Amino acid sequence: MPRAKERKQKPKGAPPSVVPVLQKFLKTYQKYCVQSRTSPCPTIQRDLRSSIDREQILRKFMLVRAGDATASRPPISLEPLLRAIRDESYMMGKEICVWGLQLTNPEIARLALFLESKGHTTCPVTTLEIINCKMDLWSLGRLGKALQFSSLHLLVLDYCNELYLDGNYLQCSGTLALLRPIAEYAEMQGKDRPTSASPHAGNPPLLPQVCRGGSSTLSQITKSSEAVTEKRTSQRKRGKRGTRKKANQLMEAGPWVVTLHLADNSIDGTGKEGEQLLELTRTLTCLIKYSAHLREIDLGNNVLGETAAVAILDALRARKAGKLPPLKVTVTPRISSDTFTSIWKHSKKSNKTSKKKKKAKN
Numbered sequence: 001m002p003r004a005k006e007r008k009q010k011p012k013g014a015p016p017s018v019v020p021v022l023q024k025f026l027k028t029y030q031k032y033c034v035q036s037r038t039s040p041c042p043t044i045q046r047d048l049r050s051s052i053d054r055e056q057i058l059r060k061f062m063l064v065r066a067g068d069a070t071a072s073r074p075p076i077s078l079e080p081l082l083r084a085i086r087d088e089s090y091m092m093g094k095e096i097c098v099w100g101l102q103l104t105n106p107e108i109a110r111l112a113l114f115l116e117s118k119g120h121t122t123c124p125v126t127t128l129e130i131i132n133c134k135m136d137l138w139s140l141g142r143l144g145k146a147l148q149f150s151s152l153h154l155l156v157l158d159y160c161n162e163l164y165l166d167g168n169y170l171q172c173s174g175t176l177a178l179l180r181p182i183a184e185y186a187e188m189q190g191k192d193r194p195t196s197a198s199p200h201a202g203n204p205p206l207l208p209q210v211c212r213g214g215s216s217t218l219s220q221i222t223k224s225s226e227a228v229t230e231k232r233t234s235q236r237k238r239g240k241r242g243t244r245k246k247a248n249q250l251m252e253a254g255p256w257v258v259t260l261h262l263a264d265n266s267i268d269g270t271g272k273e274g275e276q277l278l279e280l281t282r283t284l285t286c287l288i289k290y291s292a293h294l295r296e297i298d299l300g301n302n303v304l305g306e307t308a309a310v311a312i313l314d315a316l317r318a319r320k321a322g323k324l325p326p327l328k329v330t331v332t333p334r335i336s337s338d339t340f341t342s343i344w345k346h347s348k349k350s351n352k353t354s355k356k357k358k359k360a361k362n
Helices: 019-035 042-054 079-088 104-114 135-147 169-191 218-238 243-250 273-290 306-321 337-346 353-362
Strands: 060-066 093-100 127-131 154-156 160-163 258-262 296-298 328-330
Touching: 019 042, 019 079, 042 060, 079 104, 104 135, 154 328, 169 273, 273 306, 306 337
Parallel strands: 060 093, 093 127, 127 154, 160 258, 258 296, 296 328
Antiparallel strands: none
8 A cells, every 4th residue: 555645854953843833733722712612713723734734834823704603603712822822832923813803802801911921921923913803992992001011013903993002102203104104195085175075074984994003005095995996886786785885884995093092102302213203293283184084182291392282283273174073182281381272172072071061051
């Protein structure tokens, strides 16, 4: 009988094979899925087996939704993967991508602890993608607190309204890299917008997209817009009931953001970083003047200075003149009292303040 194919023997002195490591990791992952009564992700199992066959390290874990959960097929969970990485001390994985899952608060809490590297070895993950996972405010807040203790270089939160980056020492350069593509898109949209129109006067559009840490470009934006248009056209041709309604609810191509918290990020005019404060101010005021999606921006505990504060005030006035939706802006009081008061008056007032005033009148 013909013998089964044997793996090629490696020469002496060659590094040890990764196959046993990957095989053990796969078994551990499947074990934790059984324990947590969740389904193993087919994509992760496929990638692990493929890496075993090719005897190559698996650096990217893709956790992708595979149909709807049923009684016979439990949902896919992030928790077994994180437990397997931790318990097997798998330091070769650098990317975790989660697409289309309904992440629960306990899952986000475990992810935050995983990123913070408390109680175990340093987290090896440098790229985290959480796309269209419908996290609530608690989950986003907990994840935001973990960022400053993580080893992440790239964070992607597409199709998510909230972006909390308080206390992450982005400084001028990091903040500029974050805001530049969003501001460019907002300016492009603002110049094409009819002056008499008041876009998005009601609720913000569905599924807003957050920029990928400065990696988005206007060419990518154009391609996204074309893809949405093509999808709408194909839906009209099908002639199925309800397709027109679905087409109208399709997301607008990004990058853009609704809520942006950048408090306590050492954004000031000192040192080499301070040389970029002027360019950052221009980018920030462009976003304020033109972004119809933006509803809140928190710049508290950053010493922007009087010049930048006055520019923000002028941008708020221009936004009001352009009939864009109100914007809540928070800045440090370490500027002149007149400028601070004017910014506060031109900013959108919170619902709590208006409710208190109504109660007082009654």
